[in-house]
Amino acid sequence: MILKSRNEPVELQVLRSLRLRMRLTNKEESYYLQLDKGYEGEKKFDRWIEPLLADKLLLTDLLLECSNSLFQIDSLLLTSNMIYLFEIKNFEGDFLIEDDKWYTNTKKEIKNPLLQLKRNESLFRRSLQEIGCTFPIESYLIFINPNFHLYQAPTNTSIIFPTQLNRFYFKLSQSPSSLKDSHFKLANQVRSLHLSESPFNRLPVYQYDILKKGIPCPNCKNKFYKIDTRTTVLCHTCGHKEKVESAVLRCIKEFKLLFPKEKITTNTIHEWCEVVPSKKSIRNILFKHFTLTRRGKSAYFI
Template sequence: MINIKPRIESNELRMYRLLNSRKILLNEEATHLARLEKGYEGELLFDERVERLSKEWLVLNDMLFESNNTEFQIDSVIIAQKPILLFEIKNYEGDYYIVDDDWYYINGTQIQNPVSQLERKEVLFRRLLRELGYNIPIESYLLFVNPDFHLYNAPRNQSIIFSTQLNRFFEQLNKIPTNINEHYNKFAHKLISLHKTESRFTKTPKYTYGELRKGITCASCDSFNQKIVGSILECACGNTENVTSAIFRSIEEYNLLFPARKITTSNIYEWCNGIKSKRTIQRLLSNNYKHIRHGKSSYFIVKNHIG
């Protein structure tokens, strides 16, 4: 398979993770983070299975489109031939039930009906394709990837795939003939060009620079349990990282959390909690970022990546 749009953590998930290690999240923020983590974990489970199929199809993950002034996100789009396959991946765990068309968690909390959610996305996607002048049939599937999910009164709906059906479902997928010609390649790239990088509905948590703990967190476990040994950061979790690359990573994180704050030597020195001297930080910034001199002030911006 040709994964032309790999899945990465959303900025939203990254931000919540970074904040979680640098401040105490409010209860609702912690719940939201747990939900994001769980969803992402489920998507990775799906990706692993897709990767195991040796198919020459095109895979686009985490697509965010807009059609009819409505934003909609699709976990995975697989372009094999006709039809195009859309996937909504759910990592629900525990017992759920349905009354009429309403879905509930076992404790009685109503959740969004994922079937209608998917149907809505399919309608919007079809509309988008029509606007682009494509008339390709679509099939969409709702996949429950968690083996610890149970749905009472489950409808007999061909587009819902439960974890106990996943093996057979993927066997069926494997039988789809693939014929990726230039037409489909162009189509896939057209879709990528329509992908929006930021959602209007991202729930941005509230935080201030002052309240966040400064210092470099571990790239693997996000903790501060690190010590410097020579030019290497060693974390209690076993992860090691070169100090210089850890500083660059921290600058990226700073940039993600505070897009409006300038990258200056003293800001980064403070953000990294004095891990290296100001001179070293200054040198790293000068060599790798674009220096902007503006009257008395001087700061750095990320160099434009070409290609």
């Protein structure tokens, strides 16, 4: 059973939106690609582990704090006699270890994921002790991408390489689990420790005026729609077609993500979506899905 599921990180959603609407620096773009790849890997892991969850509990994407240190846990699997902590890496290509340091094939040093795993395990163990729990923990570094290779890999049973995933899956499936109320209680306690506001956001500075307006095509993700008919929009790159209404609603969602404090008005959304010529259609969509509120002279939708 999944007790806490994974959502696309807000930071990733904002960056995905911004990279189409403004010029990101190379550093910002590579940070976006790294986040996107990491998230893809985590989703892949969720799909991989899902068949095992009939008698186990899964908590994903936890942000926790212990002794003033914040730490993120990609996935926690709770069985009746063990908590498995997973750090998931979607690394692709050749990597190398030299003197305990990790490098990419271009000899760029990266953060040692084993140290990250150890730190997480230690902080998580202390968090459990604070709530009076002494459940045993096993932690694993999972390399989910089949195209990953690590030269001079250490003999470390905490690392699960792509070629070991099947056997590891079998091991987990054999792990006995008969969940009782106390396990659900523990899992819920851990879930309640999750902090929803991430302080890790590294977003570029942006303002409404400098952003390119339009409705992005959700299929190819890197082009804006053009108007097709009165009620449909069309992507000239991939041929994807969508009803104006659903496209506008998605675009409003994106606007609220980027500018949570701004008010939704017909004029703003008409300008933001750009591609829909008729202000009246925008107005109708807003009336259908939102409530018009009047405050003094201004009126806006909520």
